[in-house]
Amino acid sequence: MLEFIRENRTELIRRTQEKVRTRSAPRATPQEIENGVPLFLTQFTDLLAATNGEQPPIRASGGSATKHGNELLQRGFTIAQVVHDYGDICQAITELAGDQAKRLSTREFHRLNLCLDNAIAEAVTEYSRQREQDLADQEVERLGFLAHELRNLISTANLAFQLLRGGTVPIGGSTGAVLGRSLTGLRDAVDRSLAEVRLASGQHPRRRVLVAEFIEEMEAAALLDARARNLDLTVAPVESSIAVEADRELLASAVSNLLQNAFKFTHARGHVSLRAHRKGDRVLIEIEDECGGLPPGKAEELFRPFERRGADKTGLGLGLAISRKSVGVNGGEIHVGNKPGKGCVFSIELPIAA
Known part of the structure; x- marks a missing residue:
């Protein structure tokens, strides 16, 4: 059977590509059809050879199928594509054997199915392992960014405090302002971390929130931040x-992050507005800034983790990503409207309570 597959490689690739091209789900990509199928057949042939005595058994050889699973992951294939493509190859082999009147023995058919099972199982296992490793790497990166941010803020605050303690500079001057901004930055970093913990917990109790009272509470804290930055x-x-x-806490986190973002990127002595109103069966909470607008096509990039814009690179670039998640678990959405040359309007859209 192994020789049969090698001799008919071109025809097997053609048949498998046709199966992949015509299936309804998962939808095939051009890369999967043109490059993926030959790769899958090569891997499948190698694995079949391993069970045919030409190579040591799969697990004993250091995990050929595991290695293949890792390679597929690195090339961007999904688990669904792996499972279906291996299955399509196996089916193409069986059909071609029938068309050429080559009868597969019970032993060969058993080996073919064993190889298919091993290929799928090991690839999926490696996908899971690699995914867990990627998540762990992302968490280490996030903690590294957070530690770096906290260290910088604490160092700046400590320097400002030492100058103020010496009595040579007034608390109401620029040094006092530096200390205030550092403390505000520390508060914001802690608030973001608490929001992430709440999101990860999966516990998001919802209760009725009167929007007018909620906005009034947000205004009290936001006014202090605006004044500290000389904004209106x-x-x-x-x-x-x-x-x-x-979930009031998560909603507050989302709005707070959007306000901080607006304050951060609005030019000096600029204007930020906060408003909320009914729109049909939805409620819109809008924050408009004077950041100068966004380049074309950049709006969605703002919500990616660690994405930061403008010359001010302070912070982790996590605020907007957390805002989107916080609004999402409340059944809402965040949109950004671009006003070129002027600014942006971030809108939180939530279902109105009965």
């Missing part, structure tokens, strides 16, 4: 009867 903050009146069902 306008908060529009909100209809008293409007309410949403939400």
Whole structure:
């Protein structure tokens, strides 16, 4: 059977590509059809050879199938594609053998299915292992960024405090402002970390939140931040009867992150506005800034973890990503509207409570 597969490689690739091309799910990609199928057949042939005595058994040889699974992951194939493509190859082999009147013995058929089982099982296992490793690497990276940010903020705050303690500079001057910004940065970093913990816990109790009261609470803290940055903050009146069902802490985290983002990128003595209103059966909470607008096609990139914009590279670039997740678990969405040359409007859209 192994010789049969090698002799008919071109035809098997053609048949498998046709199966992959016409299946409904998972949808085939051009890379999968043109490059993936030959790769899968090569791997399948190697694995079949390992069970045929031409090579040591799969597990004893250091995990040929595991190695293949890792290679497929690195090339961007999904688990669904691995399972279906190996299955399509096995089916193409069986059909071609029938068309050429080559009868597969019970032993050969058993070996073919054993190879298929091993290939899928080992590839999926390696996918899972690699995925866990990637997640662990991301967590180490996140903690590294956080530690670096906290160290910088603490160092700056400590230097400012030492100058102020010496009595040579006034607390109301630029040194005091530096200390205030550092403490605010520390608060923001801790708040982001707490929001991440709450998101990861999976516990998101929703309760009725009156939007007018919620916005009033957000305004109190935001005014202090705006004044510290020499910015003007306008908060529009909100209809008293409007309410949403939400995890209040996560919603507050989302709005707070959007406000901090607006303050951070609005030019000096600029203006930021916060407003909330009803739109049909939805509630919109909008934060508009004067950042100068975004380059074309950059809006969605803002929500990627560790994505930072502008000249100010402080922070982890996690705030907007956390905001999107926080709003998502509350059944809502975040959108960003671009006003070229002026600024951006970030909108949180939530279902209105009955």
